[in-house]
Amino acid sequence: MQRQSLFLKMTATLGFIFLYAPLIALIVYSFNKSKLVTVWGGWSLKWYGELFRNEQIIDAALLSLKIAFISASLAVVLGTIAGLVLSRFGNFRGKLILSGWITAPLVMPEVITGLSLLLLFVAMEGAFGWPAGRGIGTIIIAHTTFCMAYVAVVVQSRLSQLDDTLEEAAMDLGAKPASLFFLVTLPLIKPALISGWLLSFTLSLDDLVIASFVSGPGNSTLPMLIFSKVRLGVSPEVNALATIMIAVVALGVFAAILQMRRQIRLTVAANQA
Amino acid sequence: MNLSQNNSQLVPAALTSTNLPLWKQEGAEPFLRIENITKKFGEFSAVDNISLDIYKNELFCLLGGSGSGKSTLLRMLAGFETPTSGRILIDGVDMSGIQPWKRPVNMMFQSYALFPHLSVEENVAFGLKREGIARSEVKQRVGEMLELVQMSHLGKRKPHQLSGGQRQRIALARSLIKQPKLLLLDEPLGALDKKLREETQFELINIQDELGVTFVVVTHDQEEAMTLSTRIGVMNHGEIVQIAEPHDVYEYPNSRFVAEFVGSVNLFEGRVIEDEPDRVRVQSKEAGGMLYVSHGISCAPNQKVHVALRPEKIRISSKQPPQNENCIHGVIEEIAYMGSQSVYRVRLASGMEVRVTQPNFARDMDERFTWQDQVYLFWEVGSSVVLTS
Numbered sequence: 001m002q003r004q005s006l007f008l009k010m011t012a013t014l015g016f017i018f019l020y021a022p023l024i025a026l027i028v029y030s031f032n033k034s035k036l037v038t039v040w041g042g043w044s045l046k047w048y049g050e051l052f053r054n055e056q057i058i059d060a061a062l063l064s065l066k067i068a069f070i071s072a073s074l075a076v077v078l079g080t081i082a083g084l085v086l087s088r089f090g091n092f093r094g095k096l097i098l099s100g101w102i103t104a105p106l107v108m109p110e111v112i113t114g115l116s117l118l119l120l121f122v123a124m125e126g127a128f129g130w131p132a133g134r135g136i137g138t139i140i141i142a143h144t145t146f147c148m149a150y151v152a153v154v155v156q157s158r159l160s161q162l163d164d165t166l167e168e169a170a171m172d173l174g175a176k177p178a179s180l181f182f183l184v185t186l187p188l189i190k191p192a193l194i195s196g197w198l199l200s201f202t203l204s205l206d207d208l209v210i211a212s213f214v215s216g217p218g219n220s221t222l223p224m225l226i227f228s229k230v231r232l233g234v235s236p237e238v239n240a241l242a243t244i245m246i247a248v249v250a251l252g253v254f255a256a257i258l259q260m261r262r263q264i265r266l267t268v269a270a271n272q273a
Numbered sequence: 274m275n276l277s278q279n280n281s282q283l284v285p286a287a288l289t290s291t292n293l294p295l296w297k298q299e300g301a302e303p304f305l306r307i308e309n310i311t312k313k314f315g316e317f318s319a320v321d322n323i324s325l326d327i328y329k330n331e332l333f334c335l336l337g338g339s340g341s342g343k344s345t346l347l348r349m350l351a352g353f354e355t356p357t358s359g360r361i362l363i364d365g366v367d368m369s370g371i372q373p374w375k376r377p378v379n380m381m382f383q384s385y386a387l388f389p390h391l392s393v394e395e396n397v398a399f400g401l402k403r404e405g406i407a408r409s410e411v412k413q414r415v416g417e418m419l420e421l422v423q424m425s426h427l428g429k430r431k432p433h434q435l436s437g438g439q440r441q442r443i444a445l446a447r448s449l450i451k452q453p454k455l456l457l458l459d460e461p462l463g464a465l466d467k468k469l470r471e472e473t474q475f476e477l478i479n480i481q482d483e484l485g486v487t488f489v490v491v492t493h494d495q496e497e498a499m500t501l502s503t504r505i506g507v508m509n510h511g512e513i514v515q516i517a518e519p520h521d522v523y524e525y526p527n528s529r530f531v532a533e534f535v536g537s538v539n540l541f542e543g544r545v546i547e548d549e550p551d552r553v554r555v556q557s558k559e560a561g562g563m564l565y566v567s568h569g570i571s572c573a574p575n576q577k578v579h580v581a582l583r584p585e586k587i588r589i590s591s592k593q594p595p596q597n598e599n600c601i602h603g604v605i606e607e608i609a610y611m612g613s614q615s616v617y618r619v620r621l622a623s624g625m626e627v628r629v630t631q632p633n634f635a636r637d638m639d640e641r642f643t644w645q646d647q648v649y650l651f652w653e654v655g656s657s658v659v660l661t662s
Contacts, residue, residue: 168353169386171373173400174451183399187390 023246030239037234047240057225057241064205064222067136071143072200076193078144079151079200084185086152087159103153105146114213117142121214134216142214143207147200154199158192158263159185191263198256202249294518295328296504302365304329304487305350305455310359312345312511319345321511322359327504332481332488334498337508338534343491346508347457350489351380363455374403379453383460385444387432393443394419394428400451414450421480422446438469445477449484456481458490462497474500495535499523507531523583528662532581539587539627540660541580545572553659555580559625565598567654572661579660584628586656589617589642590649600651603627605642617642619650 030048034041051057082102086095105113121131121138131137162185170184186193208223215224222245229238295301303326312320320342327333335343348354350361352373361368363377379400387396394415401411419425422442432440441464448456461477462470478501481488492498498505499519506516507530515527526532529540541564543557548571555564555578564580572578594600603619606626610633617629627650642648 163384163386165382165384165386166388168351168373169380169382169447170388170399171353172351172378172380173447174374174403175399176374176403179403184388188388 026239027243027246030236030243032236032239035236037236037239047236050237051240051244054237057222057237060220060222060225061241063136063219067139067143067211067221068201068204071140071147071204072197074140074144075147075151075200076197079148079196080155080189080193082148082152083155083159087156102149105149106153110207110209111213113146114142114210117145117210118213134214135219138214138216139211139219139221142210143200143204146210147203150199150203151193151196154192154196155189158189162188191259195256195259195263198252198259202252202256205245205249205252294503295331296326301328303327304331304364305489306360306362307346307350308360308362310346310349310361311357312342312349312354313357318511320349320356323511323513325506325513325516327487327489329487330481330485331503332478332490332501334490334492334502334505335508336492336495336498336505336535338493340510341508342511343493343508344459345511347380347459347489347491350455351378351457352376377454378457379448379451379455380457381444381448381459381461383463385432385440385464387440387443387447389432391431392428393424393430393432393435396432396443397447397450399447404451418446418450421449421483437464437466438473441465441473445480449480449486452484453486456486456488458488460492460494461490463492463494470497477501499535505535507534509534525658526581526660529579529581529660532658532660537584537628539582539584541582541625543578543580545574545576545578545659548572548574552654555659559621559623560601561622562601563598564657565654566657566659572659576661580657581660582652582657584616584630585614585632587627587629587650587652589619589629589631590651591642591646592649594649594651596651598654599657600649601627602647602649605644605646605648608642608644617648619648 029037029040031043031045032039032041033044033046082098086099086102089095117138118134121134125131125133131141166188167180167184170180175183206223207221208227211221212224212227215221220228222241226238226241229235305325305327307323307325307327310320310323311318323342323346335346337343345354349356350363350368352368352371356369368376388399391399397418398411398415401414406414415428416425419428422445424439424442424446427435427439427443432443435443441461445461448458458477462473465473474497477488488501490498490501492501499522502519504516504518505522507514507522509530515522515531517525517527522531522535526535526538532538532540541555541557541560543555543560543564546554546556546563552565552567553572555566556562557564557580560580566580588594601621603621605617606620607616607618609616612633614630614632617631619627619629621627629650
């Protein structure tokens, strides 16, 4: 390890403080005994207890987890298909449009994504009665839509790193397209699928704006609930909840990073092989 | 695997009772027939109207530089590329429209293309499992195949835990496990270091002999092509320039391209003075006199030709040799001592540089040359070739 200059150390420290100080403040205040959010009253786990007794919050959390799980899984399937098409079907007509369309949700303001989805759902309901009303279903569809964009990008980049001759070798050895995909391509892009899933799960769990547009009455996700609670004044309970969420999201991101590092190692190994 | 059963038909590889190789027998049925194959990428013809017959148990090398179309041709045999026009017949069966996974052909890739997520055994077994062969038989045949390539002890390893030479063997084992009629090898030794390459070359020939598979090898390495093959097809710009046995490709190249691509050569430009029945006289300004060649392609008097002469066919001496024919005079410009042989570069009066190699017969040669020595270069009438193209 080479010696770092003082300047670099300072920059790093300031950067970390800038990024993490708000989070640390929030976590510390979640252990606050006082009822007033801004006044320190000593350490306590009281608000965590309150939190777990609050059925409304628990329900919202379970709903969020459910939505995140389902939409991440759907997004992985659809995103993988999209990624495969983009990287393996050569130059077909409309490829540019498809790739632009798939990546659009990455750059589109959430407000616009949410609003357009809401308009679509309403129009569809008017035209052929589905989806009947808005709720879990519409949130899942909305989340799948923007999560699959992330999965498609991750899968596509993984596929482009793969040695084409691996798939040719499989065909040469008698693998028909289906077994080629399940026995060779899929195992090789597995790390990308896992990190794509984790990424989607975290994104879905996090989303407030789009969910606000497409959810119906009685179907508040956790971020929606927190947001509405905060508008009525910040309660120490929300701090406890936020702390738990930070922990969950951090775990998800950490796992995704580990997965990506594994993927890089595998790629290096594959390139050597 | 039924290796031993196959042997009856192949032990005298590609030979029959007449002892003539199949390609020299009239009416012999080719095993692989390539008919007027052309492959275009846009306007560019990667392979341009190639026709080629390859016979059973041959080890045929496609030799050419990068961009010569040799790999494209190989990929069309495997079915990864579709010919723009022409046909490929393997054992009499037209391969047009037959998918890669249905062809009686296997390929060993230049990158080896071992599946990184599978162990060595699983890699080798991959082809057999696709055929729905019973597990016990798969296990037995994989075992035999790994033994053949001497890799039995590494069956549980993953490809990235192997050295380059080991990977090469596994790739070979994997491509042979289905007992293909035709094995395609794309630069099989390209990724190995020189010493390993030499060892593996002979092993490859032994395995080919033992299994009786027809090999088509693509390589840019002329030495590899020379040692491996029964015949060589030299490719340039999508065309086959010459098809011949290694000896003939080297000794009787049919064009300047082949002469220069395979081995090194001295080319003297000149004009045909007289085309006698047993020899040709060529007046060459570059050589500074008359050159006599006892064989070559038929040519007309006054035609512009090149006389090709391999460096090792030239003898070098400080004394005037007794012969008058094919004797030129020059000054040694450079000497490279390479252990088994020495390479001299001799400047002629015309300014042309001639490359001469001499084996170092004895530890101390009776004649030692040094820079700026005046020397005579001479060779037999039968040592050079006349090239018209």
